[in-house]
Amino acid sequence: xxxxxxxxxxxxxxxxxxxxxxxxxxxxxxxxxxxxxxxxxxxxxxxxxxxxxxxxxxxxxxxxxxxxxxxxxxxxxxxxxxxxxxxxxxxxxxxxxxxxxxxxxxxxxxxxxxxxxxxxxxxxxxxxxxxxxxxxxxxxxxxxxxxxxxxxxxxxxxxxxxxxxxxxxxxxxxxxxxxxxxxxxxxxxxxxxxxxxxxxxxxxxxxxxxxxxxxxxxxxxxxxxxxxxxxxxxxxxxxxxxxxxxxxxxxxxxxxxxxxxxxxxxxxxxxxxxxxxxxxxxxxxxxxxxxxxxxxxxxxxxxxxxxxxxxxxxxxxxxxxxxxxxxxxxxxxxxxxxxxxxxxxxxxxxxxxxxxxxxxxxxxxxxxxxxxxxxxxxxxxxxxxxxxxxxxxxxxxxxxxxxxxxxxxxxxxxxxxxxxxxxxxxxxxxxxxxxxxxxxxxxxxxxxxxxxxxxxxxxxxxxxxxxxxxxxxxxxxxxxxxxxxxxxxx
Numbered sequence: 001x002x003x004x005x006x007x008x009x010x011x012x013x014x015x016x017x018x019x020x021x022x023x024x025x026x027x028x029x030x031x032x033x034x035x036x037x038x039x040x041x042x043x044x045x046x047x048x049x050x051x052x053x054x055x056x057x058x059x060x061x062x063x064x065x066x067x068x069x070x071x072x073x074x075x076x077x078x079x080x081x082x083x084x085x086x087x088x089x090x091x092x093x094x095x096x097x098x099x100x101x102x103x104x105x106x107x108x109x110x111x112x113x114x115x116x117x118x119x120x121x122x123x124x125x126x127x128x129x130x131x132x133x134x135x136x137x138x139x140x141x142x143x144x145x146x147x148x149x150x151x152x153x154x155x156x157x158x159x160x161x162x163x164x165x166x167x168x169x170x171x172x173x174x175x176x177x178x179x180x181x182x183x184x185x186x187x188x189x190x191x192x193x194x195x196x197x198x199x200x201x202x203x204x205x206x207x208x209x210x211x212x213x214x215x216x217x218x219x220x221x222x223x224x225x226x227x228x229x230x231x232x233x234x235x236x237x238x239x240x241x242x243x244x245x246x247x248x249x250x251x252x253x254x255x256x257x258x259x260x261x262x263x264x265x266x267x268x269x270x271x272x273x274x275x276x277x278x279x280x281x282x283x284x285x286x287x288x289x290x291x292x293x294x295x296x297x298x299x300x301x302x303x304x305x306x307x308x309x310x311x312x313x314x315x316x317x318x319x320x321x322x323x324x325x326x327x328x329x330x331x332x333x334x335x336x337x338x339x340x341x342x343x344x345x346x347x348x349x350x351x352x353x354x355x356x357x358x359x360x361x362x363x364x365x366x367x368x369x370x371x372x373x374x375x376x377x378x379x380x381x382x383x384x385x386x387x388x389x390x391x392x393x394x395x396x397x398x399x400x401x402x403x404x405x406x407x408x409x410x411x412x413x414x415x416x417x418x419x420x421x422x423x424x425x426x427x428x429x430x431x432x433x434x435x436x437x438x439x440x441x442x443x444x445x446x447x448x449x450x451x452x453x454x455x456x457x458x459x460x461x462x463x464x465x466x467x468x469x470x471x472x473x474x475x476x477x478x479x480x481x482x483x484x485x486x487x488x489x490x
Contacts, residue, residue, distance in 0.1 A: 342393020
């Protein structure tokens with residue numbers, strides 16, 4: 001599978017796209033005024049400890065205080081003797097209000113929630129993740145060959161013995177097939193970086209930034225640069241220079257693949273990326289067969305509904321359903337990556353009677369999800385025909401980054417109909433008739449509501465005037481939303 005990484009840089013934001021076989025798979029957006037903070041290390045100040053939740057809020061200098069659970073505190077996870085009523089570690093034994101603590105962001109602030117924090121610190125390079133407070137050596141689960149896994153463990157153990165350094169490491173997927181010299185070089189780099197972080201921490205007063213992760217276009221080369229990547233195109237000369245310097249130091253074989261794009265036609269327009277992003281913000285995803293998906297993201301979970309749509313098949317209903325679900329499984333995996341949807345995800349495939357068809361659809365979904373860099377977990381099809389799965393969420397989805405709540409519907413996605421508002425107006429007039437002594441009422445509302453009151457509702461307005469003995473007048477307010485109105489006693 002051939003892949004290309006496209007990097008579009010502008011003064012306000014940087015966008016990165018991963019294209020596989022000509023199809024957009026992932027999009028990242030980093031804005032200059034709201035850069036991502038996952039991986040950043042801060043010296044924070046504990047502002048509130050919540051024993052009932054076994055959690056605390058920590059001021060790290062952002063608009064919202066960060067949140068840390070006792071399970072994310074290094075001392076708590078390594079000290080089994082600390083318990084609170086037999087229910088696990090008591091956070092009060094590790095944190096107190098006003099205390100300074102060094103923490104790392106593991107999850108971006110999302111909506112009204114602050115950043116998720118941990119004291120289990122780590123720093124990354126291309127092949128390794130260094131964890132100074134543990135001694136474990138782990139290997140990425142994506143490296144499936146047991147012989148290669150063991151070889152990498154042994155090579156890293158030898159490198160650590162030679163350098164006489166402590167701490168724990170995770171060998172990343174990109175390390176598959178690398179020689180011992182590369183691991184030795186990265187161990188030295190990470191040790192130097194960690195020493196710099198320690199020296200920076202001491203004089204700082206909380207809250208303060210200790211270490212910031214790389215900007216997105218450099219992180220992309222560190223995290224996405226797999227062997228199948230055949231080209232990296234960037235449309236900024238300055239960013240191109242930085243990318244070349246970065247790869248020259250950490251990944252020399254990637255440097256010939258980096259290309260400065262200077263044509264007049266915008267880079268993302270050339271590949272149709274902007275159109276794909278626009279479609280990724282819509283609820284409906286059209287399938288080639290004529291079927292479609294409906295994807296709805298809420299704060300609690302994301303739901304995906306599969307429909308046959310215009311696809312009627314050729315043989316029978318079961319075969320039509322099976323083919324639609326197979327196509328949908330591939331499309332769903334791509335949409336989760338493209339939209340960066342995380343948390344709990346419920347997929348409602350079309351009901352299949354044959355167990356073999358169910359098994360094949362699940363296998364197709366698992367295979368498609370295997371290409372996802374985010375960690376996923378999945379349960380089998382339930383009795384109700386639903387698939388429950390999770391996808392690790394570390395940052396806002398594409399929709400949350402690019403969109404905002406509609407000020408009219410406040411994010412609900414629906415508004416009360418004109419008929420409903422008319423009925424509410426009638427009820428409010430009856431209430432105010434009993435509450436106020438007046439000769440009549442002036443109703444202020446949107447054009448659609450006034451039109452209905454003077455058309456379909458005119459007879460009801462006449463009946464209401466007779467019943468209340470008051471005159472009712474209407475005035476259109478163009479600034480009012482369709483479900484907003486006021487009634488003024490006259």
